[in-house]
Amino acid sequence: MTNPLSAQSLADPVAFLPGLHGQDALARYWLSQVTLRLRREICWLWRERAQQGGDDAALPPAVDGALAALDLLRYEHDKRAFFADDITARYLSERIASAAPPDLADAPRGSFGWVAQQLELAPVERFVLALALLPGVDSAAGQVIASCLNDLSRTSPNLALAQRLWDEPDELLHCFDPAHPLLRHGLLSSAQPHDWNSALQVPVLVARELLFPAGRLPSALQAVPVAPLASGLEPAAARIRSALTAPRGVQLLPLLGAANAPLAETAAACAAMAGVETLQPSAALPREHLAQALSAAWLRGCALYLPARMLADPTAHDGGLEAPPLPALPLLVFIGVHERSALRGLGETLPALDVPPPDFTQRLDCWRQQLPDAGLAPLLAELARRFRYERTAIERVASELASLGRPPSAGELFAAARANLDLGALAQHVPPRFERAELMLPAAQAAQVDELITAMHNLTRVHHDWGTARAWNEGGLSALFAGPPGTGKTMAAEAIAAELDLPLYRIDLSQVVNKYIGETEKNLRRLFDAADSADLILFFDEADALFGKRTEVKDAHDRYANLEISYLLERMERFKGLAILATNRRKDLDEAFLRRLRFVVEFPLPGVEERLRIWRSVIPEGVDASDLDFEFLAQRFALAGGHIRGVVFNACLQSAAEGAPRRLDMPAMVRALQREYDKLDRANSLDQFGPYAALVATHRTRR
Numbered sequence: 001m002t003n004p005l006s007a008q009s010l011a012d013p014v015a016f017l018p019g020l021h022g023q024d025a026l027a028r029y030w031l032s033q034v035t036l037r038l039r040r041e042i043c044w045l046w047r048e049r050a051q052q053g054g055d056d057a058a059l060p061p062a063v064d065g066a067l068a069a070l071d072l073l074r075y076e077h078d079k080r081a082f083f084a085d086d087i088t089a090r091y092l093s094e095r096i097a098s099a100a101p102p103d104l105a106d107a108p109r110g111s112f113g114w115v116a117q118q119l120e121l122a123p124v125e126r127f128v129l130a131l132a133l134l135p136g137v138d139s140a141a142g143q144v145i146a147s148c149l150n151d152l153s154r155t156s157p158n159l160a161l162a163q164r165l166w167d168e169p170d171e172l173l174h175c176f177d178p179a180h181p182l183l184r185h186g187l188l189s190s191a192q193p194h195d196w197n198s199a200l201q202v203p204v205l206v207a208r209e210l211l212f213p214a215g216r217l218p219s220a221l222q223a224v225p226v227a228p229l230a231s232g233l234e235p236a237a238a239r240i241r242s243a244l245t246a247p248r249g250v251q252l253l254p255l256l257g258a259a260n261a262p263l264a265e266t267a268a269a270c271a272a273m274a275g276v277e278t279l280q281p282s283a284a285l286p287r288e289h290l291a292q293a294l295s296a297a298w299l300r301g302c303a304l305y306l307p308a309r310m311l312a313d314p315t316a317h318d319g320g321l322e323a324p325p326l327p328a329l330p331l332l333v334f335i336g337v338h339e340r341s342a343l344r345g346l347g348e349t350l351p352a353l354d355v356p357p358p359d360f361t362q363r364l365d366c367w368r369q370q371l372p373d374a375g376l377a378p379l380l381a382e383l384a385r386r387f388r389y390e391r392t393a394i395e396r397v398a399s400e401l402a403s404l405g406r407p408p409s410a411g412e413l414f415a416a417a418r419a420n421l422d423l424g425a426l427a428q429h430v431p432p433r434f435e436r437a438e439l440m441l442p443a444a445q446a447a448q449v450d451e452l453i454t455a456m457h458n459l460t461r462v463h464h465d466w467g468t469a470r471a472w473n474e475g476g477l478s479a480l481f482a483g484p485p486g487t488g489k490t491m492a493a494e495a496i497a498a499e500l501d502l503p504l505y506r507i508d509l510s511q512v513v514n515k516y517i518g519e520t521e522k523n524l525r526r527l528f529d530a531a532d533s534a535d536l537i538l539f540f541d542e543a544d545a546l547f548g549k550r551t552e553v554k555d556a557h558d559r560y561a562n563l564e565i566s567y568l569l570e571r572m573e574r575f576k577g578l579a580i581l582a583t584n585r586r587k588d589l590d591e592a593f594l595r596r597l598r599f600v601v602e603f604p605l606p607g608v609e610e611r612l613r614i615w616r617s618v619i620p621e622g623v624d625a626s627d628l629d630f631e632f633l634a635q636r637f638a639l640a641g642g643h644i645r646g647v648v649f650n651a652c653l654q655s656a657a658e659g660a661p662r663r664l665d666m667p668a669m670v671r672a673l674q675r676e677y678d679k680l681d682r683a684n685s686l687d688q689f690g691p692y693a694a695l696v697a698t699h700r701t702r703r
Contacts, residue, residue: 013039016140022211025102027112030130033096037165038141040092041148044079047086068150072164110299111213119181124162124171131157131165132188132200136207156199163196184328186295203292209299220285221293224278224305227265227391236353240332241274243350244303249328250294254335254343257355258529260390263336264305266355271303271332278334280305291325298331305334313345320345339525358391360384360464360474366391370398373407385460385474386502386535387417388576393533396420418503421534426512426527427505430539432498434491438617440610440641441488441603448601449492452479453499455598456578476535478572478579478596480543482586483603486642489582492603493539502578504537521567528571535577543581544588572596606641608634614641618648624663636688637673643680647672670695 013035014021014028022028048071049063083089107113112133116126135141135156142155149161163172182188187206192198202210205218217223243251255263268278279302281293290310297304311321323346324333337343340352358366364384371380389397397416401408408416423429439449455477462468481489497504512523531538572579573596581597583589594600606614612634618641619625639647651664651672670692677684686693 015134015138016144017138020138022137023215024107024111024113024211024213026104026107026116026126027130027133027211029099029101030112030126031134032099033127034130034134034165035141036092036096038144038148040083040089040096041165042144043086043089043092044082045147047082048075048079063150108213109301110209112210114213115185115187115210115299119185121181122171122175124166124168125175125180125182127166128159128162128172128176128200129182129187129202131162133202133207133210136202136204137211154199156201158195158197158200160196162200179328184326185298186291186326186329189291203289203295205289205292205296206299209296214300217279218296220282220289221279221296222282224264224268224280226268226272227262229266229269229273236270236273239350240270240276240303243332244271244274244276249330250324250326251332252323252335252346252349253332254337254346254349254352255355256337256340256352258357258390258533259338260393260533261338261355261357262391263334263355264307266353267303267305267334267336270353271334276301276303276332278303278305280307281310294324294326294329294331294333298329303332303334305336308335308337308342311335311346323347338529357388363388363394366394367398370394371401371413375407376413379410379413381464382460383413383417385464386414387420388474388533389417389420393420414501418534421503421530421536423505423527423530426523427507427531427538430494430497430504430506432494432504434495434498436495436499439488439492439495440606440614440617441492442607442610445601445603448599449496452477452578452599452601453496456496456500456502474576475573476576476578477598478575479581479599479601480586480589480594480597481580481582481601481603483584484605484640485584486640486644487603487605488641489603490539490541491641492601493537493580493582496578496580497537500537500578502535502537504539505531506539506541524568524571528575532574532576537578537580538575540579540581543583544585569596605638610641611637611639611644614644615648618645619664620648620652622662623652624661627663627665628669629666632690633669633673636690639676643676647676650675666692667695 014031015035022031083093102113104113104117107117112126112129115121115129119125121129135145143152145157145161146152146155148164149158159172159176163169166172176193178193180188180193183190183193187202187210189201189203190198205220208215208218240253243253253267255267257263257266264278264280271278277300279293279297279300281290281304285293287310290306294304306324308321311324313320313322321335321337321342321344335343335346335349343349343352364380367380367384368377387393397420400416400419401413404412436449436453439446441449459476463472463474481492483489493504507527512520512527527538612630615628615630615633619628647669648664651668654672655664655668656662670689673689674684689695
């Protein structure tokens with residue numbers, strides 16, 4: 001009978017795999033204890049099962065589990081005698097008894113020795129931790145453990161194996177429960193801590209720290225760079241210093257800021273003032289591995305930053321968060337959120353820190369750093385005012401422009417900045433189709449539109465050179481375009497966008513207005529938060545649907561509807577771009593809202609002179625209109641510009657037969673006019689059509 005283990009192969013066995021040591025002395029000691037005991041157990045199992053008729057040339061073969069359990073007591077005396085008499089087993093026992101644990105005085109933070117000190121682990125607890133640690137760091141240990149467990153598919157140890165290997169089995173009964181410090185701090189993981197046969201594991205990120213404390217960061221964790229601390233956040237350092245020294249469990253400190261705000265960098269700056277580094281889990285880290293990231297941060301003595309998406313509650317429909325795992329872990333966790341309402345579900349937190357957006361001076365400094373070319377200097381002030389981006393967005397725009405390999409033109413500069421806008425599904429971008437010169441308005445209204453354009457051109461100078469930015473919070477402008485359908489309200493908005501070179505977004509009311517209580521307000525918040533990042537034009541068509549009069553409160557729906565209007569009024573005042581609201585029913589608008597508007601432009605039905613210009617201007621280029629009597633059309637038919645466009649378009653459709661010349665004549669135009677009146681359900685007489693009355697009479701007879 002030949003023992004597969006020999007005394008000569010057992011020199012300093014920290015693990016089964018040669019060359020594996022780690023950097024922590026206490027970890028080496030306890031891993032060696034585990035390895036020696038596993039080797040001794042294998043010796044006994046090989047002897048026991050060989051006596052039972054097993055194959056003496058292999059590791060102990062699997063046997064019936066119940067029989068193996070019964071044999072524990074049956075062969076207890078034989079096992080003790082074997083440990084004393086067998087040369088290999090006796091050698092292993094002597095090594096187990098003679099080895100002494102090292103001094104823990106200089107154990108570095110996060111190491112096995114440091115953990116043993118901090119958690120005041122008894123020897124049996126240190127042994128169990130080393131037993132769970134071994135297969136995670138030694139690829140050769142799994143099959144040895146499986147042989148000891150009598151199941152070749154189970155390569156992770158459990159408490160039952162620890163109890164068999166430890167000299168005092170009773171000690172396992174008194175120190176392990178679901179709230180044990182090793183479990184509470186995430187150093188051990190077990191699906192069922194109260195089950196003797198549940199596998200014990202040390203998470204991989206924790207294992208690295210225990211063996212190689214303060215080593216290179218794993219790819220699952222990243223050091224957060226420290227950003228310049230925004231003014232007003234300096235007192236946060238004292239709060240953070242207190243939280244870091246508190247002996248309590250996980251402390252959550254929310255940071256509130258815009259979508260692109262440098263929340264992680266701000267958290268790192270606050271922690272750095274307290275002398276602590278901040279880590280952040282990689283975006284690739286699966287959610288189920290978040291607990292070991294928290295434990296690794298605690299072992300390193302760092303704070304941890306978590307974006308809200310990593311704590312999003314998959315069962316919540318309101319964007320709420322759930323608390324991070326390991327609530328008893330003494331760790332400071334920053335939570336980056338964009339809406340205070342998301343903090344519901346986190347439980348108790350420290351007072352939230354509001355991360356303010358960069359002001360004009362800070363944005364301008366950032367643009368100057370990223371675009372130092374002297375030729376661009378005159379444009380940067382306008383760029384800093386029109387695009388209220390965070391530093392990360394400015395750096396992204398500058399990086400895109402750097403790929404040109406040359407200084408960008410003014411058009412390329414503003415186009416690149418504008419490309420970072422994203423209002424989602426709540427608004428649609430509208431490319432302007434009209435120029436300012438195409439607007440056919442009475443003199444008073446034309447002057448108002450010109451004043452609005454001038455005001456937007458001068459807004460940067462007035463806010464930041466004349467000093468109104470502080471008093472008006474860098475506020476933008478709002479205007480109401482009121483008038484009957486077709487009078488040019490939408491056309492004017494497009495012409496203003498073209499004149500100001502600003503993007504125009506039409507608000508999709510079907511996406512914004514929601515029948516469920518509170519949802520309309522949430523949609524509006526998302527819309528305004530996105531729109532506030534840059535100068536743009538928000539065009540609310542049929543604005544009375546959103547900005548109607550507040551009603552007497554009769555039920556919960558009335559109360560929430562009034563809250564939505566109040567919220568709209570408040571956000572309109574803070575909106576920094578240009579908001580244009582169009583309505584056919586000005587009287588239905590809330591008076592409090594009307595007082596907050598900077599411009600109110602009434603779009604009347606055009607007079608004869610305006611209608612004449614409209615008729616002439618809407619004829620498509622290249623179409624022969626010499627047969628049309630424009631004076632007659634302008635004088636006889638009091639139509640708005642939109643309706644005139646519809647008449648001309650319909651006449652073109654009816655005149656463009658195959659092979660026909662591109663020409664419009666009065667019969668086609670008169671028939672199209674009658675169709676338009678029919679569509680509008682407006683009465684007209686044959687006398688109104690003058691010499692063309694017979695054509696209309698024929699049309700009415702056929703109808």
